[in-house]
Amino acid sequence: MRKNILFVFQTGLIGLSNILSVNASSADTVTDSKITKPNLLIILADDAGYNDFGFMGSKEMETPNIDALSQAGVIFTDGHVAATVSSPSRACLITGRYGHRFGYECNLDGKNDGLSTDEKTLGDLFSAEGYRTAVIGKWHLGSLPEFHPNRRGFDLFYGMLAGGRQYFYDAKQDDKPGDVHNLQLNGVQQKFDGYLTDVFTDKAVEYIYESDQPFMLYLAYNAVHTPMQATQKDLNRFKGHPRQKLAAMTYALDRGVGQIVEALKKSGKFDNTVIFFLSDNGGAAINTSSNYPLKGWKGNKFEGGHRVPFFMVWNNHIPAGKKFTGLVSSLDIAATFADVANIKEPTDKRLDGVTLIPYVTKNTNKSPHKMLCWRKMDTRAIREGDYKLIITQGIDSVLYNIKEDPEEMNNLIQKKTKIYKRLKKDLSKWEKEVCVSPRWIETGWGNITNGIHKNLMNNTVKEAKDHYKRK
Numbered sequence: 001m002r003k004n005i006l007f008v009f010q011t012g013l014i015g016l017s018n019i020l021s022v023n024a025s026s027a028d029t030v031t032d033s034k035i036t037k038p039n040l041l042i043i044l045a046d047d048a049g050y051n052d053f054g055f056m057g058s059k060e061m062e063t064p065n066i067d068a069l070s071q072a073g074v075i076f077t078d079g080h081v082a083a084t085v086s087s088p089s090r091a092c093l094i095t096g097r098y099g100h101r102f103g104y105e106c107n108l109d110g111k112n113d114g115l116s117t118d119e120k121t122l123g124d125l126f127s128a129e130g131y132r133t134a135v136i137g138k139w140h141l142g143s144l145p146e147f148h149p150n151r152r153g154f155d156l157f158y159g160m161l162a163g164g165r166q167y168f169y170d171a172k173q174d175d176k177p178g179d180v181h182n183l184q185l186n187g188v189q190q191k192f193d194g195y196l197t198d199v200f201t202d203k204a205v206e207y208i209y210e211s212d213q214p215f216m217l218y219l220a221y222n223a224v225h226t227p228m229q230a231t232q233k234d235l236n237r238f239k240g241h242p243r244q245k246l247a248a249m250t251y252a253l254d255r256g257v258g259q260i261v262e263a264l265k266k267s268g269k270f271d272n273t274v275i276f277f278l279s280d281n282g283g284a285a286i287n288t289s290s291n292y293p294l295k296g297w298k299g300n301k302f303e304g305g306h307r308v309p310f311f312m313v314w315n316n317h318i319p320a321g322k323k324f325t326g327l328v329s330s331l332d333i334a335a336t337f338a339d340v341a342n343i344k345e346p347t348d349k350r351l352d353g354v355t356l357i358p359y360v361t362k363n364t365n366k367s368p369h370k371m372l373c374w375r376k377m378d379t380r381a382i383r384e385g386d387y388k389l390i391i392t393q394g395i396d397s398v399l400y401n402i403k404e405d406p407e408e409m410n411n412l413i414q415k416k417t418k419i420y421k422r423l424k425k426d427l428s429k430w431e432k433e434v435c436v437s438p439r440w441i442e443t444g445w446g447n448i449t450n451g452i453h454k455n456l457m458n459n460t461v462k463e464a465k466d467h468y469k470r471k
């Protein structure tokens with residue numbers, strides 16, 4: 001029995017009052033046979049902007065299906081990924097652990113780089129518990145045979161090993177035999193017709209319908225990562241739009257989410273599926289993302305790099321239409337899944353996240369985390385309470401009150417010396433306790449990223465919104 005707690009939902013009411021926790025000991029014999037483990041679904045977008053969904057306030061992007069899904073659950077307004085670029089962010093997400101524990105703090109750099117085989121993935125964790133497990137979409141955790149999803153706990157892999165690819169089949173480039181950009185099914189190259197976002201959606205829909213046993217599906221769209229390619233029909237819909245290609249690509253992503261939700265509902269699985277939706281890192285400049293009102297982009301330690309659109313849905317089990325303002329991390333997904341599936345967390349490789357269930361089901365905005373930390377090469381950051389410290393070695397340090405100044409424009413280092421010292425000490429302690437030396441670094445990227453941090457630290461624009469003339 002799942003913690004002897006049965007959540008009962010009364011239709012039509014919203015808020016804590018509709019969640020009754022019942023000591024089910026007297027009803028164990030009745031409920032045990034009826035309760036099956038919930039399905040687990042992560043829908044990951046790639047490089048999507050903080051302000052590029054309707055539910056996040058965008059007036060430019062059309063995302064009715066994602067918006068509707070967000071309203072069926074809890075939106076995390078202070079939700080963060082654990083790294084600001086794709087590959088380490090995914091390593092943290094899929095293990096539930098800071099990648100720094102196993103030297104994974106940079107994007108893949110060489111062909112031998114990948115997710116340490118000493119680490120367990122969500123696939124390992126849930127396949128051992130009888131779940132069907134699948135990755136559909138982008139892997140980007142190593143392309144050597146030992147890093148292949150099928151050898152990392154996932155029964156099904158339909159996607160590409162690389163960190164991105166073209167959205168249409170191209171036999172002369174990405175779809176040359178043996179290329180890491182190939183679309184493949186469990187190691188076998190696949191041809192495909194149409195637009196890749198729709199192709200991934202179709203496979204996920206098929207997977208949802210055919211699953212009789214509980215499933216754990218990691219649906220990692222490469223949308224809306226470059227290259228900026230969309231179907232002609234979607235482009236036509238946004239003719240004259242200031243960000244036509246991004247709007248069309250986002251619309252296809254939204255269409256996919258709509259079809260996933262429809263499949264879950266038509267197959268009777270929607271109420272028994274725990275869904276997380278988020279982006280793998282902040283919006284990129286190169287794909288014309290808007291992170292307004294946050295400062296910075298993918299790849300840096302300002303809020304625009306790691307605070308992402310992020311929500312959770314478990315229909316009839318957690319409240320709907322709620323915003324949760326406590327500090328939340330993508331690291332929490334693994335721990336939350338373990339909790340709802342009543343699986344014991346590993347004791348040897350401890351998860352760094354916490355289950356979010358007690359937070360979203362109670363009338364509280366208490367933070368699940370006292371602090372969160374980030375590190376890549378010369379730059380590191382710590383968020384503790386309302387404050388955030390960013391340090392770029394050899395460049396500068398900045399301290400912000402994120403609650404009062406989410407745009408990170410007002411450096412408080414001179415005014416809040418005690419807080420600065422405390423955060424610096426705690427960050428250093430985290431590095432000593434958690435981080436090992438990176439197993440690889442991003443060759444040639446150091447000077448570029450340090451230059452970007454220098455400009456952002458110096459407020460080379462007067463207001464964060466100046467980054468985003470088109471809100």
Ligand SMILES: [Ca+2]
Nearest residue numbers: 046047086280
């Ligand atoms: Ca990304």
